[in-house]
Amino acid sequence: MNDDRMRGDKLLCEVFKSPRIDEMYLYVDKREGVSRVPEPLLERFGKPVPSMTLILTADKRLGRAQAADVMAAIREKGFYLQMPPAKEEYLLDLYRTPTEARY
Helix, strand or coil: CCHHHHHHHEEEEEEEECCCCCCCEEEEECCCCCCCCCHHHHHHHCCCEEEEEEEEECCCECCCCEHHHHHHHHHHHCCEEECCCCCCHHHHHHHHCCCCCCC
8 A cells, every 4th residue: 555545544643632621622633733833822821731632533533523524624725623512501601690789
């Protein structure tokens, strides 16, 4: 198998977590690191904290993303940003509830 085809099937990926935003992760090609991640995103993300390194294949199971989508984004843009999970609607209501008592 030639090198191009091998690269198409697998991707050595490094995952960083954000020190600023809980459950936000940045997936990048390990060979490139964060070199292709836009500066404004890195400023918001904070100093990337290494979380794990893994070999991605299109059929690999990931918690909140499709591996094929992650691989495509890394190849196209240089990174994949995993946002925190959406809050449950009833939890959002807690933030909307007035904090002062009304009688």
